[in-house]
Amino acid sequence: MSDETFERLVAPHRRELAAHCYRMLGSVQDAEDAVQETLLAAWRGLDGFEGRSSVRTWLYRIATRVCLRQASKRPPRLLSPDHGPAFTDVWDLGSPVDGPVWLEPWPTGGGGDPADEYVSREGVELAFVAALQHLPATQRAVLILREVLQYSAAETASLLDTTPASVNSALQRARASVGDRLPAVSQRDELSALGASGRRDLVHAFVSAWEAADVPALLSLLSEDARFTMPPLPAWYSGRVDVGRFLAERVFETPWKLRPASLNGQLGFACYQRNVADGVFRLSGVNVLSVRDGLVTHLSTFIDPALLPHLGLPATPP
Template identity: 65%
Template sequence: MIERAASPQEPPGDEAEFRQLVERYRREIYAHCYRMLGSVQDAEDALQESLLAAWRGLDGFEGRSSLRTWLFRVATNVCLRLSSRRPRRMLSSDHGPARSGTRDLGEPVTGPVWLEPWPDDLPADDEPDPAAAYLRRESVELAFVAALHHLPGTQRAVLILREVLGFTAAETAEILGTTSASVNSALQRAHVVVRERLPRRSQQAELATVGADGRRALVNAFMTAWERADVPALLDLLSEDARFTMPPLPAWFDGREDVGRFLTERVFATPWRLLPVAANGQPAFACYQYDGERFRLGAVNVLSLRDGRVSWIAGFVDPEVTRRFPVPAEISPQDR
């Protein structure tokens, strides 16, 4: 499923050759850093640091393993070091209980604490195999990445390296500087934690069940209801236990009734326009709020589905997060 070097490689001779050789792995390493760190910004920083460290450490690459294995060893260790210095990325439900009242949404909780979305214009890889591409999309889903961040760093790395990237136990042990027995033990422990936190079916399975036409119909219905501030129509699209989260604001709402109250009393106090996008392999919208003159980008909402209904609206309102999506910062009332 995953392309590997057929035999050990010679180290590249100069910087241009190095850049050419590592370019094929850049996106894969980038996505790996996102899974490890839960943040696009952190993943960008880790990618750049990893490639710089790999170039500076070329003398240490002796060709006993593939270049891909060696690069992932460098990148994984960069990610482990960065993650050890910061709090783990979390969801709103990890921060505190849901709220019922809508008046006080709390002060924004700043700092590198919230799980961030992955814009799908930043592909997880260039994998031509449809089955492998499906696996890659599953491995950047919000629920999966959130579950990863309940693991210690080494267990997180083991699970990603073994089950997402397809490294053997021996290769993973080489990357982490440990033994195959330790890798297998860590993988078993990681499975227990992640399985407890994942939904019954992945978003890729949910979307496959809905089908392409069903997905388009849901996206259109959601967008139309939101732009019309039609709360009853929106609630018809939600599961009974739907959640609405909006980091860095700590407030979140649990259940169709409380979500509906929040939409009515706070969200639709001003008009909105939506542009469909995609994030984490899931349907999403860039949400533009009217300020009296223009519609300005105010949030990105990522949808999670269960049995054809929206079970989670993951709103992200931090401008540092929303600006990473390839959409305009504002639109005029006439734009669509």
């Protein structure tokens, strides 16, 4: 089979495979590596593909095994509250924690990609992917295959070379563990309840307040228990008062421009900070917002320079 024919065979599945690997590994960078390893293994094993399953299922079998191997070699990715307690000092942010430590955001909204239904649903929301990382890797795979990808117990057992009884047992344990870590309402449902006009109003108010460095206006958009996190820095702040102090004293030392971006199927922004030396606004981070009853409960800010090129965002504001 030629390279072109193989690419036509796998291309329709590439994005949803990447989303699957992201759910398993919690990292856009690790997901990219896993997809490449999956496609290489598929190319090498093509002669052994006998067509007893669909190409999609065959690729998922390979990708899941690749992810299980990777997960066995690396610690699970974390959100800031899982790493350590909240900070109160807004001037001591700690030293960046390097290495495969932090959960990373995932770019969604592929613009007509037929795989988007697998990408934009709750399966890539930050809280869900974070909860998955607390599961043993095999339970993680079972939960994703059964509940996100809708494979049957028998199909999942075949993919993982186990039995349906083992799959059902693992699924029961995984559901209980993940359920304890998830909010009562998903972001998909929260955003649906807001409606299109409510989402537009919230985005407009957030961007306007941030670009104007209007801290009181920003605080009016936050819940009382709001959190602000910013890996790879270990510092994070809990509660509207401490978040407000950090915003007022540290965040707006230089001007910003925000542009809406679809991240994890949630409201998100590409954040461009003005460089003091040349005055140019450059991509310095991304924000992913979590909302509850129309208020922002978590500003998940990601500022790792090594991560940003993997998110497909312009380097300067469009």
